[in-house]
Amino acid sequence: MAKHGAARDDTRAHNTLRSAGIRRAPAKRAEELDRLIHERMRLGIVSALAVNDSLSFSDLKKLMGTTDGNLSVHARKLEEAEYIACTKSFEGRMPRTQYRLTAAGRSALERYLDHMEALIRVTRDR
Numbered sequence: 001m002a003k004h005g006a007a008r009d010d011t012r013a014h015n016t017l018r019s020a021g022i023r024r025a026p027a028k029r030a031e032e033l034d035r036l037i038h039e040r041m042r043l044g045i046v047s048a049l050a051v052n053d054s055l056s057f058s059d060l061k062k063l064m065g066t067t068d069g070n071l072s073v074h075a076r077k078l079e080e081a082e083y084i085a086c087t088k089s090f091e092g093r094m095p096r097t098q099y100r101l102t103a104a105g106r107s108a109l110e111r112y113l114d115h116m117e118a119l120i121r122v123t124r125d126r
Contacts, residue, residue: 036081037112041066041074046109049084049101057097075099083108 037043044064048055055063061071078084083105087098101109 033115034108034112036077036083037108039074041070042078043112045071045074045078045099046083046101046105049099050106050109054087054098054100057099060099078105081105081108 037046041064045060048060048063057068057071057075060075061068064071075084075086079086081104082102084099085102087100089096089098
């Protein structure tokens with residue numbers, strides 16, 4: 001029963017906005033947003049890699065101002081989505097982890113930026 005009441009409230013709110021000459025951004029556009037990239041830390045990682053050929057784990061950690069664990073979790077999600085690639089090696093006895101943006105990651109970032117620009121345009125034009 002609560003669902004029907006919520007739907008009526010939403011319809012009423014939409015009609016009120018429309019009668020006042022206010023239009024909402026299309027709901028479908030919000031659904032198209034890449035939630036994987038939209039998260040602040042992951043957007044930062046992808047953006048940093050978009051303007052650098054590659055970055056080390058340490059460099060990304062400093063740039064993002066985060067902890068090892070937090071960076072690892074977010075980088076792993078991007079890696080699983082094949083948005084970034086991770087290369088592990090050693091310099092002497094020290095492990096070195098390098099990240100780079102993949103072609104799929106660059107395409108995903110471009111789509112995300114295009115989407116955000118469209119939302120900004122629609123919002124500013126109102």
